[in-house]
Amino acid sequence: MAGRINDEDVVTVRERARIDEVIGSYVALRNAGGGSLKGLCPFHDEKTPSLQVTPARGFFYCFGCGEGGDVITFMEKIDNLSFTEAVERLADRVGIQLRYAEEGSRTEPGQRVRMMEALQAAADFFLERLGDPDAVEGRRFLAQRGFDQAAAGRFGVGFAPRDGHALVRHLRGRHYSDRELVAAGLVRESGYDFFSGRLLWPIRDSGKQVLGFGARRLFDDDRIPAKYINTPETLLYKKSHVLYGLDLARTAIGRKSQAVVVEGYTDVMAAHLSGVETAVASCGTAFGDDHARLQRRLMGNHDAFRGEVIFTFDGDAAGQAAALKVFGGDQNFIAQTYVAVEPTGLDPCDLRLQHGDAAVRELVARRIPLYRFVMGNVVSQHDLDRADGRLAALRSAAPLVASIRDTALVSGYVRDLSGMLGMDVEEVRHEVMRVASRARGKPAEPTADAAPETERAEHQLPDPGDRLLATERETSKLLIQAYHDQVRSLVVSLAVEPLPVQGEVTRRFVVANSAGLQLLSVMRRIAELKSRLQRTNPVEAEKKYNQMFSELVVLEARRQQLQTRSIGAQD
Numbered sequence: 351m352a353g354r355i356n357d358e359d360v361v362t363v364r365e366r367a368r369i370d371e372v373i374g375s376y377v378a379l380r381n382a383g384g385g386s387l388k389g390l391c392p393f394h395d396e397k398t399p400s401l402q403v404t405p406a407r408g409f410f411y412c413f414g415c416g417e418g419g420d421v422i423t424f425m426e427k428i429d430n431l432s433f434t435e436a437v438e439r440l441a442d443r444v445g446i447q448l449r450y451a452e453e454g455s456r457t458e459p460g461q462r463v464r465m466m467e468a469l470q471a472a473a474d475f476f477l478e479r480l481g482d483p484d485a486v487e488g489r490r491f492l493a494q495r496g497f498d499q500a501a502a503g504r505f506g507v508g509f510a511p512r513d514g515h516a517l518v519r520h521l522r523g524r525h526y527s528d529r530e531l532v533a534a535g536l537v538r539e540s541g542y543d544f545f546s547g548r549l550l551w552p553i554r555d556s557g558k559q560v561l562g563f564g565a566r567r568l569f570d571d572d573r574i575p576a577k578y579i580n581t582p583e584t585l586l587y588k589k590s591h592v593l594y595g596l597d598l599a600r601t602a603i604g605r606k607s608q609a610v611v612v613e614g615y616t617d618v619m620a621a622h623l624s625g626v627e628t629a630v631a632s633c634g635t636a637f638g639d640d641h642a643r644l645q646r647r648l649m650g651n652h653d654a655f656r657g658e659v660i661f662t663f664d665g666d667a668a669g670q671a672a673a674l675k676v677f678g679g680d681q682n683f684i685a686q687t688y689v690a691v692e693p694t695g696l697d698p699c700d701l702r703l704q705h706g707d708a709a710v711r712e713l714v715a716r717r718i719p720l721y722r723f724v725m726g727n728v729v730s731q732h733d734l735d736r737a738d739g740r741l742a743a744l745r746s747a748a749p750l751v752a753s754i755r756d757t758a759l760v761s762g763y764v765r766d767l768s769g770m771l772g773m774d775v776e777e778v779r780h781e782v783m784r785v786a787s788r789a790r791g792k793p794a795e796p797t798a799d800a801a802p803e804t805e806r807a808e809h810q811l812p813d814p815g816d817r818l819l820a821t822e823r824e825t826s827k828l829l830i831q832a833y834h835d836q837v838r839s840l841v842v843s844l845a846v847e848p849l850p851v852q853g854e855v856t857r858r859f860v861v862a863n864s865a866g867l868q869l870l871s872v873m874r875r876i877a878e879l880k881s882r883l884q885r886t887n888p889v890e891a892e893k894k895y896n897q898m899f900s901e902l903v904v905l906e907a908r909r910q911q912l913q914t915r916s917i918g919a920q921d
């Protein structure tokens with residue numbers, strides 16, 4: 351067993367590691383008066399800050415979830431460390447040499463700490479290798495994108511040697527076991543380095559701990575065809591929770607209540623070097639809710655609509671992010687979402703290269719709210735010079751506005767929309783409210799694929815003359831007549847098999863069941879549409895994109911309605 355840390359040293363660590371500084375590197379803290387600070391709690395999801403930090407007492411407490419304690423407790427909880435590990439990390443941070451109660455120097459650190467140290471050692475190793483003759487291709491890649499040696503150093507860009515064993519040899523020499531290196535995502539089970547012959551960007555958390563790497567292909571004979579690969583999921587590296595550049599952007603994000611989301615590592619570099627210090631990028635995955643939560647904590651959005659998350663788009667990505675944000679995301683987040691579309695289609699890295707730093711700053715400055723961007727797209731596909739065109743535009747844009755849950759925002763967008771259409775505000779408001787009430791499950795008018803009305807589901811057989819059901823009817827007829835014997839036994843067995851209900855078959859059960867069936871097909875259509883949207887460039891194929899987007903809005907409303915029905919919550 352490991353040695354215990356000297357009690358006096360624990361006290362010194364607790365005194366010297368300032369709790370406001372330590373917590374402040376994970377959460378934006380603002381003055382709350384009376385010597386206290388507050389911020390968004392990292393231990394539960396919240397939108398108004400209930401985490402209170404009192405530096406004078408060295409204490410934190412969350413009024414929302416009840417987490418609390420001193421600076422050591424905070425480290426234990428935030429990084430999932432043991433008490434000893436937490437003290438050791440803090441001691442490193444403030445430069446205290448720990449003494450241990452039992453003989454032997456340092457305790458055997460736990461797996462997480464070993465992984466953290468191995469990742470840092472790997473980052474240092476890769477950084478040094480960028481100067482090697484072997485790395486000339488990597489340096490050329492950077493130079494061609496406008497990054498000199500100083501820029502590479504600032505972002506810790508490194509090079510993984512080509513021989514496939516360089517890192518594992520180096521780290522074995524530092525007494526890391528192969529098992530530890532595999533667990534950290536640095537070495538493959540086969541014993542080869544996880545990355546070889548690639549340019550590497552270290553991905554750190556907001557506390558500057560290296561969690562993993564992003565790697566760019568450089569050589570034609572690279573056995574991995576993917577242009578970019580990342581550290582696999584490990585105890586520390588979770589792709590849905592990491593953002594490249596967060597360590598560099600953290601302070602600016604908190605100060606400006608703004609975060610800029612770009613596409614890649616070189617875009618983050620270009621943005622920072624151009625003066626956009628709030629830039630980050632998701633790594634090998636789409637920007638998701640967990641990323642949004644992470645940013646929100648750092649922005650410490652006290653008043654709901656102050657913070658801005660700006661997505662820069664170079665074309666393709668617009669569709670992806672727009673659809674994702676509107677339908678997958680958290681509504682409060684959407685309200686604060688902006689888009690910055692570069693008309694030339696250049697990404698920030700190329701933009702800086704061709705037009706200089708100011709062009710990148712301008713791109714960000716030209717942001718517009720996501721809703722207005724999408725609404726503008728939807729509206730622009732109609733001929734607004736004609737009355738029927740304006741009406742059609744209203745019909746396609748209204749579901750979008752109706753999907754906004756925050757009523758205060760809705761009226762603003764109603765005004766925007768009426769301005770875009772050149773229509774009366776009241777008329778627009780009326781349409782939006784009509785759509786909203788229908789989405790809440792009160793079908794205003796039957797449509798072709800509407801759910802079977804409950805009366806019919808209960809008692810009646812479908813009308814044989816119903817043209818909508820003609821195909822089903824003809825097919826059933828054909829099956830029954832052509833495969834008479836097999837069908838008869840099927841009908842008999844279906845007629846006697848027990849139903850998955852207790853007691854009587856209620857109307858509610860029939861409705862829920864049929865809604866469940868329709869839900870499946872609607873969800874399939876949504877998935878197909880989302881995937882097509884992601885592949886459609888909203889700038890080049892504007893019309894097609896907008897059409898699909900409107901269709902998606904309608905399908906989503908339908909999905910929500912069916913979902914409620916399918917669980918029997920509504921009949």
Ligand SMILES: [Zn+2]
Pocket residue numbers: 391392393394401412413414415416417
């Ligand atoms: Zn909390």
